Amino acid sequence: MAMTITEKILARASGNDSVKPGQLINANIDIVMCHDVTTPPAISMLIENGIDRVFDTEKIVVTPDHFQPAKDIKSAELHKRLDTWAKEKGIKHYYPIGKAGVCHALLPEQGHIRPGEVIVGGDSHTCTYGAFGAFSTGIGSTDLAAAIATGQIWFKVPASIKFILNGKLREGVYSKDIILEAIRLVGTDGALYRAMEFTGPVIADLSMEARMTITNMAIEAGGKNGIIAFDEITKAYLDGRLKDKSDYTVFESDPDAEYFQTIEIDCSALEPTVALPNLPSNGKPIGDCAGLEMDQCYIGSCTNGRIEDMRIAAEILKDKQVAIRTIVVPATPEIWKQCIDEGITEIFYDAGCVVSAPTCGACLGGFMGILAAGERCISTTNRNFVGRMGHPKSEVYLASAATAAASAIQGKLTDPRSFL
Amino acid sequence: MSKAHVYKRDHINTDEIIPARYLNTDDVAELASHCMEDLDTDFMDKCSAGDIVVAGDDFGCGSSREHAVWAIQGAKIGAVIAQTFARIFYRNCINCGFYVIELPNAPELINDGDEIDIDYATGTINNKTQDKQITFQPLPDFALEIINDGGLLKHIKKQNA
Numbered sequence: 019m020a021m022t023i024t025e026k027i028l029a030r031a032s033g034n035d036s037v038k039p040g041q042l043i044n045a046n047i048d049i050v051m052c053h054d055v056t057t058p059p060a061i062s063m064l065i066e067n068g069i070d071r072v073f074d075t076e077k078i079v080v081t082p083d084h085f086q087p088a089k090d091i092k093s094a095e096l097h098k099r100l101d102t103w104a105k106e107k108g109i110k111h112y113y114p115i116g117k118a119g120v121c122h123a124l125l126p127e128q129g130h131i132r133p134g135e136v137i138v139g140g141d142s143h144t145c146t147y148g149a150f151g152a153f154s155t156g157i158g159s160t161d162l163a164a165a166i167a168t169g170q171i172w173f174k175v176p177a178s179i180k181f182i183l184n185g186k187l188r189e190g191v192y193s194k195d196i197i198l199e200a201i202r203l204v205g206t207d208g209a210l211y212r213a214m215e216f217t218g219p220v221i222a223d224l225s226m227e228a229r230m231t232i233t234n235m236a237i238e239a240g241g242k243n244g245i246i247a248f249d250e251i252t253k254a255y256l257d258g259r260l261k262d263k264s265d266y267t268v269f270e271s272d273p274d275a276e277y278f279q280t281i282e283i284d285c286s287a288l289e290p291t292v293a294l295p296n297l298p299s300n301g302k303p304i305g306d307c308a309g310l311e312m313d314q315c316y317i318g319s320c321t322n323g324r325i326e327d328m329r330i331a332a333e334i335l336k337d338k339q340v341a342i343r344t345i346v347v348p349a350t351p352e353i354w355k356q357c358i359d360e361g362i363t364e365i366f367y368d369a370g371c372v373v374s375a376p377t378c379g380a381c382l383g384g385f386m387g388i389l390a391a392g393e394r395c396i397s398t399t400n401r402n403f404v405g406r407m408g409h410p411k412s413e414v415y416l417a418s419a420a421t422a423a424a425s426a427i428q429g430k431l432t433d434p435r436s437f438l
Numbered sequence: 439m440s441k442a443h444v445y446k447r448d449h450i451n452t453d454e455i456i457p458a459r460y461l462n463t464d465d466v467a468e469l470a471s472h473c474m475e476d477l478d479t480d481f482m483d484k485c486s487a488g489d490i491v492v493a494g495d496d497f498g499c500g501s502s503r504e505h506a507v508w509a510i511q512g513a514k515i516g517a518v519i520a521q522t523f524a525r526i527f528y529r530n531c532i533n534c535g536f537y538v539i540e541l542p543n544a545p546e547l548i549n550d551g552d553e554i555d556i557d558y559a560t561g562t563i564n565n566k567t568q569d570k571q572i573t574f575q576p577l578p579d580f581a582l583e584i585i586n587d588g589g590l591l592k593h594i595k596k597q598n599a
Contacts, residue, residue: 056503059464067591069598085462092462142502142526156526158504160533160590206449207496211525240499242525297449382458382501403453403500405476410457 020272022178024213024245027153027269031136039177039278047077049130050165051139053121054082058099060140060163072107073169076262079130080104081113083120084378089385111261119350119376122146122234122320126226127350129259133248134267138165143320143400145236149229150256151248151268156237176213176242177278178271179204183218185286190435192330193228194322194398194418195291196220197235199283202293202301210240212278215271220285221246226255227326234321235400238298247271290434292396293416296404304421304433313393315340315426316407317419318347318374319381322398325353327419332362334423334437335369341429344371345387347379371426383407389414396425439566440516443484444492444550450477451500452527456509458501469505470512487514490556492548494520498527507534517556519544519563519574532581535589539563541574548572558582 019036021029029036032043052060057080064070072078082100085093104112113124122143125131133151138144140162147154155173157165165171181200187193200214214236221229229246236244248268260266289303317323317331328348346366348354354376357363366373380387381399389395389408394415397407402414417425420434427437454477456469463469474481491510497520498506507530510518517537521544531538537558541547548554552567561576576582587593 055461055505059504062464063591067595069591069595084458090462096462096464140502142500144502156502158502158507158526158530158533160504160530163591164594206499207522207524210496210522237500237526240496240524382461383453384458384461388459401451401453401500403451405457406453410476 020274020276022213022215022271022275022277023151023247023269024153024178024215024243025175027134027136028173028175030134037175039175041175042172043175044170044172045136047138047165047169047171048132048135049137050078051121051125051137051141051144052078052080053084053141054086054093054096054100055084056140056159056162058096060159060166061099061103063160063163064167069167071167073167075108076110077169078109078166079111079125080109081118081121081124082115083118084382085384086115086118086377087375117351120320120323120378123324123349123353126150126230127352129261132260132266133252134269138171142237143234145241145244146230146234146320148233148236148243148245149226150252151246153243153245155243176211178213178215179209180277180280181214181216182280182282183216183220183285184282185220185284186223187220187285187288190290190420190438191288192418192420193224193231195288196283196285197232198291198293198298198301198416199288201235201239201299203281204239206238206297206299207240209236212241214239214241214244216244216246222249225326226251227324230324231321235298238400290418290421292421292431293402295402295413295415298401298416304431308431308433310431311394312342312396312425312430314387314389314395315342315344315422316380316387316395316397316399317422318349319378319399320349321400322419323347323349325356327398328353328357328362331419331423332365334420334434335371335427336365338369338427340370340426342426344426345380346371346373348373348376350376380407396422396431398422439553439555440488440490441486442490442492442548442550442552442554444545444548445477446494446545448494449496449499450493452498452503452506453500455498455506456503461503461505464505464508466508466512469509473509473513482513485513485515488516490516490554491518492544493518494545495522497523499524502526504530504534507531507536511536519548532584533590535585535587537585539574541572
């Protein structure tokens with residue numbers, strides 16, 4: 019039977035020869051991702067229910083990231099619960115502060131994500147890992163608790179929407195602009211319960227960092243998972259990086275696999291895009307919104323806090339001055355170090371930015387860059403819901419690192435191509 | 439008898455249900471005190487135990503934070519009725535033992551302040567204020583069992599007992 023890549027991965031994980039959309043399956047999990055907000059409650063549930071065990075100490079990856087370093091006493095307590103549990107259980111891949119980073123940047127970078135595998139995490143942006151040809155989705159604390167204890171989880175096999183990315187990106191247009199356009203086209207629930215499979219000639223030109231930006235935001239269209247098939251670029255990223263085991267199974271969609279829907283995007287026509295408040299689907303070409311005054315620029319997060327984003331922002335900020343407060347958050351310690359080694363941190367410093375330690379921080383309105391009432395932030399993050407980065411009367415505008423950096427210089431929404 | 443609180447809104451998201459500034463705790467009472475704060479500052483004053491929230495499409499979109507469900511449960515809300523739900527939130531509700539009802543045109547069929555009774559097993563809403571019966575597709579038996587057992591982990595524990 020012809021299957022999509024998502025169906026093939028779920029068939030293998032559930033011990034079936036084939037699966038079809040709508041089928042309920044029980045899948046074996048290869049990696050469980052745990053962070054500081056949703057895992058401590060899961061641990062408490064396991065203890066309360068007397069099922070305090072972990073299915074495999076090598077398949078659970080733990081990092082505090084949302085409120086790390088601890089922003090207050092309560093988050094310190096969360097970290098303490100996470101730390102105590104990880105040590106007690108002998109979790110092999112625990113990344114405490116110093117090693118800790120934004121989970122969806124950290125796990126691929128540290129070699130925990132393998133093609134063909136099933137990954138779940140207590141975070142909605144767990145769909146990021148689909149960039150490696152894996153099935154990956156976010157779950158809540160109860161499912162997380164069950165996953166930690168049993169190594170299994172039930173799923174309804176999702177039907178797939180195929181996004182064919184045609185053409186070639188123009189200068190100043192990035193993968194963030196592609197995904198904002200895809201979300202604009204289908205809406206924030208247009209891919210509800212669906213797998214979002216991204217294919218087409220544009221993918222071949224994208225780095226793994228750029229691909230992760232696309233799959234990261236699958237959830238913003240309601241998707242269960244985002245997925246991009248393995249290729250030579252995937253292989254080059256994984257080589258020498260994988261932990262524990264370096265072999266993996268590569269799946270690809272059959273040519274005659276069935277799709278719920280197929281959507282073609284002419285990427286040659288894309289402009290730098292900004293998602294205006296208060297939905298990620300509210301994308302507008304920069305030409306329609308340029309000039310709107312901003313109060314803050316935020317460059318970071320699991321969407322666009324990787325080294326490529328840092329390089330793109332630095333290229334624009336080099337020898338310039340920011341006009342608004344600009345917060346740069348390299349997503350992992352390794353990226354943070356790379357920024358120093360490549361002279362990027364110095365560029366940010368010279369431009370008047372502040373560079374913080376890796377954290378999810380202000381992306382979700384946690385700390386390290388919270389907005390006051392009436393303030394507007396141009397941000398490389400993934401959500402612009404009401405109050406997302408601070409006061410309910412503040413506003414978040416989502417864009418690429420290039421658009422964010424250009425806007426920081428001008429203090430208003432700005433076409434990055436004027437600086438390239 | 440439950441009172442309906444109707445929000446004629448789509449995409450009521452997890453940041454509105456429980457803003458992330460309160461995610462430094464998993465204390466249910468504390469989460470409940472901020473339930474729906476960024477959507478409706480009067481929410482907690484309006485609601486009594488067993489009341490029902492009614493909304494449009496894509497309720498609970500956004501984060502995987504189960505804190506959103508805990509906040510609503512802590513606010514003693516009996517169920518959420520929406521046209522559609524975001525996937526992770528919907529699953530979290532069942533896992534937490536909380537009733538969710540998908541009902542097309544929910545915000546039109548039920549008015550703010552209506553008094554309603556819900557039979558979850560048969561899929562019937564008795565709208566006493568409007569004197570009409572509304573039917574909905576009940577949750578499948580396995581989901582009702584999880585809810586009736588008080589959530590997934592209690593359900594697993596019971597099965598293993």
